[in-house]
Amino acid sequence: MIQYALKCSHGHCFDSWFQSAAAYDKLRAAGMVSCAICGDVQVEKAIMTPRVRPARNAAETPKPTPETQDAVPLSVPRNAAEQALAELRKRVEDTSDYVGREFVSEARKMHLGDAPARAIYGEAKLDEARALVEDGVPVAPLPFMPNRKSN
Template sequence: MIKFSLICDQGHDFEAWFRNTGDFETQKKRGFLECPSCGSTRISKALMAPNVSTARKREEVAVATGNGAQREIMAKLQEMARAVKKNGEDVGERFPEEARKIHYGESDPRGIYGKATPDEVASLLDEGVEVLPLPDLPEELN
């Protein structure tokens, strides 16, 4: 896909996306292009500034798209997951059963983590068992 800056014979500027330059030419010849402001079908390409990627521009894009915030959130989630795994016991697939035993006083209170389906988590929460699902996270930030 390619984006062109276009201009009509009345001087209205606008942009449009095309599969390639040939697609623009075909649509122009067939009269499919129309100015969104005035409806003119006399359309031509306008001068375009090249899209040059610079370090500053990449930084502006990262800030605008939230990548910095996303990295910070991911780092906090990874830190929390590491703390849970360091201080808790991995009970694997037995997580729902062990969480209930702890909640109902049938087992000594301790930090645990493991696997549970979304339905099992919902059931635990309905029973008042406090659980926090931890997503699988990459160790390294990309």
């Protein structure tokens, strides 16, 4: 399969998939390739950006320099605030138990003394979290989404 960026004589740009380059040529010659917007059959290939995958054994991303600061991956903190959030996340994950969607029931059990107190984090719907606060259960929202952990 091959994807082509196409352009009709009216200037509409669109993409389409073809079985092969020869299949595109054959369909175009038969007038069977038409604009997805206006139906024009005078369609030509447009300039495309190739999709190139990195090699499986490609080296790690180099550390950013002042010249390449804008090219930093989103997974790397860019400033002091992002660094502080990353450190908070690590501390919460290292010192607390993730209870997932059982957060509300676990927090309520600990508050009522039905379960031993411990640091937990997890997920709760907004109305459930409000109910915990209204009932005096000490909870606070985290400034990040927890990584869902599975068995």
